[in-house]
Amino acid sequence: MESLYTIWEDVNEPDSTRALALYDYIYEGPFYSAPDSALVMANQLYAFTKETKYDKGTVDALNLKGYISFRTGNYSDAFASYKEGLSLSEKINYKLGTADILLRTGFIYHDNEDVVNALKYYQKSLKIYQEIDDLDGIGSIYNEFGSIYSVKGDFEKALEYYLKSIAINMELDDEMANSAQYINTGNLYLNKDDYEKALEYFHKGLAIEKERNDKLGRASALSGIGSVHLEQKNYTEALNYLESSLEISESVNDVQGSTSILISIADLHLDLGNNKKAIEYCKKSLALAKTVGDLGGQEYSCECLYEAFRAIGNINQALAYHEEMILISDSIQTEETAIKLQQIEFSKQVLEDSLVQVEKDMEIQMRHQAEVQKKDKNRNLAIGIGLIFFLLAVGFYIRWRFVKKSRAILEKEKNRSENLLLNILPAEIAEELKEKGEASARDFELVSILFTDFKGFTEKSAELSAAELIEEINDCFKAFDLICEKHGIEKIKTIGDAYMAAGGLPVPSENSVLNTILAALEMQSYITRRILEKENTDDFTFEMRLGVHTGPVVAGIVGVKKFQYDIWGDTVNIASRMESSGAVGKVNISQETYELIKDNPTLKFTYRGKINAKGKGEIDMWFVEKI
Template sequence: MNTKKNNTYTQYILFSLFILISSKTWAQNNLDSLFGVWQNRQISDSIRVDAFLDYIQAGAFYSQPDSAVILLKQAYDFSENSQDTIAMIDALNMAGYNFFRMGKYPDALAKYKKGLALAEIIEDDHGAGSILMRTGYIYHDNEDLVKALQYYERSLKLFEAINDLNGIGSIYNEFGNIYKSKGDFDKSLDYYSKSIAINDSLYDDIGSAAQLSNIGLLYTDYNKFNEALDYQNRALGIYRAVSDKLGIANTLSAIGDIHHEMEAYDVAIDFYVQSSKISEEIDDIQGLAATLASISEIFSVKGKHNLALGYCNKSLMLSKQLGDLGGIEQGYDCLYENHKALGNHTKALLYLEEMLVYKDSLKTEEASAKLQQMEFAKQVLADSLLQVEKEMKIEMAHQAEVRKKDRNRNVAIGAGLFFVVLSGGLYHRWRFVKKSKIIIEKERDRSESLLLNILPSAIAEELKEKGEAAARDFELATILFSDFKGFTQKAEKLTAKELIEEINICFKAFDQICEKYGIEKIKTIGDAYMAAGGLPVPDDAAVTQTVMAALEMQSFISNRIKERKEKKQISFEMRVGIHTGPVVAGIVGIKKFQYDIWGDTVNIASRMESNGAIAKVNISQNTYDLLKDNAQFVFEPRGKIEVKGKGAMEMWFVDYSKK
């Protein structure tokens, strides 16, 4: 586990957010009061809409972003009707930042472009500078640091022109963040220090405290613990002076992290406990979950596993409340490690299986995030191409007009000038267009490749074309289940790393076998592997292909057992079961989606596996009836075997024919 590192990063982001929002102080923080001003038609429209924007900022903006989208549209429409351009710019700026926080980058860019155009028309340098800075956030978040810096520099010029010290300080903070991410300690420290100097000149105590904490985190990353403690204690003093409880809680936790890194565990726990009490008091669930996880890690290191379990459970509960997949995975890992240390092997393996499920979910989420980044990059590039083509059309129209007016002049000279312009300017632009289109194609291929790692190709294509994929009935699908026998007992003798590595080697081989025989992997559940033939595209050969895949999987496991026995390593034996029948298949959910199947056929296939035997492929009567005349296989009747919930069922072992 690496909880304290994650906790440090979380706090670094929280401290950065203080800088982002410190440029505007909300004099009225009472939502009812702000809403009352908005509803009061006796007050001027400009005051009403300002109060409404403050109401959104103080309420839905940070807690209900979907509602904020609707409210900000209402604020923009009201401002447009009352011809209040400044309020229109503010509404678009807030809407863009709201979409940015939701991860909807193209929507955020669209709002920012519209707001920037308005700001430039009325020469609102402050509004334009803010929008340019926030546009930089988008490119920064998508790891395009060059483009981010370009927007930050444009923003900085405007802030400097109007002597907007808050804006300048915010840009210096972003420069510090970029240099920190690139590992340039000196430049990062320099820009953080410049930002602090500006905050001090503005008597912005909270802004200064946040930057002091950023510098403390920077020193922590470089193991300069004495300097880190000095800066965090200075920040803590400021937060306490202004009674900023969130700042106090975050800084106490950051100080705990430093002592944690120094292995001064008792001191670290003292600071973590102080932080957790304040986080609980102010309902800071995210901070509390991270701090409790750090406490559990220390108790685990000290061998106090029962105490560690209590904090693991509390942190896990809060992470589930937040929907934080990373926190949930860490929580289950914590429970696994401590139950294993206490000898509670059955419980340990249960939590290990849960951890593996969430690890798979994180991989799906990362792939989805990568897809979103690629789609964003493609849209940005497409917008650039449209602009280039637009400019080219204007230039071509202009040249046509010139030729028309100068028709009586020397035709050769006119044509020559035109082609000079064309070759000197438009040719390069066309080359750019051509090259960019190749890049778009390449990015599209990469996006599709990632999507196919999540969904079957036919379903992925339907999803791209229609935006959804309907569930379907399949009259004849062949379902395969595999499971390792004695997994729990053998897993107890392996470390978590060894266990996961061995499962991964086996499942990667199964993935390749499924691809070879054209059957669809559905999912893994702990040490179980599930696949299906005959869907999402029906295939007459699916039954044969699924059985061939199952036999090859057993062959791989047999060879794997021999390899590991020669090295005196623990190996897993496997059962495989197959049943053929009707199923329903479709996508589960709208986020972190998964292609899955349902029906009694799935349950029976699972029973075929659990009633099978080591190194054998056990099939149902339905599957046997479809294969019995196939000369590639031989069958061994097992008779009727009692199946839980189904009664007695005919079963057969299947193997390759010796002929």
């Protein structure tokens, strides 16, 4: 490839024209075919424009650097370039550069499914594009709005915005700019099962991407065509297109795209009964999804592996991936809850901004009326002013009623968000998180840890469908939740078929040990009753072991995006051994727990002697029951 330095010297024009020519050269050439080379050249362009103090060129170079980094998945570098470019463009009042950078910053948030922040940047960008009458920019924003409505499942709105964007590019005589819109529209029709329309738009996009040699674009179009053939059961055609797409995605290190394509190929092999092939592709997709934190890809890959291993009779592996899939699904639900909270907060901020603007408008209008009264005391004008005041008063009254109603709606939404947060975290921790923005880990000297585990869960899972298995576990865990709430102990988490709770945190209590034991006894009583009920109906349920140990722990929030309250310490490990060393239908407790409640007259204890616990040696254990 020709050196950028040579090209710079060959352009016998002012620096501004040179910079523009180089920008076009990079964007139309190596940007699509060789992103790594394009990034090197963009850095050189940045150096030239800085050296010649051509600020607009520097903004364009930073914009280009950021966009190349974004397309290759390097979001941190993209953010850094955009931040520097935005600061400079606002300083020199370069509106087009500002709008372009705001739009592309929105791309990053959109790509990471943070729609709230993506919309903030899109709306700021759209306002500037409309102000400078830049149709190309407006068309790009319409395309992104279409993608947002597509994810929400609003087909009509999504199609409306995609077609608006396409129409603008047609008006600008820039058919080449429609490739993304065509591919997006193809995906829209694919989701509606309109395969003929989907293929029409995918092929349109593919033709453009081939012409401009955009590897990522070609991979996306080929994947779309392969997906259509897969839905139509045209397996040979589907595999050809999907493998071609995968080859391109891997060549440009497009991890997100490769993950999606690997899952589609795995689905194809599952349909054909090639279970070993399906396992091979699902494992690859799972590994890639984990490298980029793609929870959706991880969940689907685990589901695929569960189906494939179950089909070949490897029940243990199938169960392991099924449990992993459930854990990932829980994380996704927690993340969706956090997004809902974000959206509520965003709506609240929008309304508050509107109220501030109303107050400013009122102040401006009142000053204007005062000036009019002062300048002209004519009676007819005074009547007119009075009429204006009357109309303003009516308007303000209507606005006041609207604001009052909006505040009531906000209060309702706030209460909903509070309830969502309390479903994730203990009340005290949630309150600290809201006040300080963080919740510190704490040491607790006396906490009783409760563990339960279902006997024969693995064997039963081989006999039952996933739906039956999950339904039974869910019924039991819902009952345990109510028992924990009744006795004032905190549910910590579920791990597969295991249930973990703790007494004495996040607020220590004198009765926490007794309350934990009472909760444990009630859980075993519930399971005993359930077994008797199920025997009468020939339905299945599980027998259960339950163990309790008391001691010091550290407790706090895990993570920064998907909050989870968790506890650590050797006390947790010993509590787990109490459960695994226990007996079906019994509550097994440690010597430490026994010493704290042995004088309670309502409880009866049976010494079991020293029991060998895995990794902990011999431990004194007791069975406890109610008198």
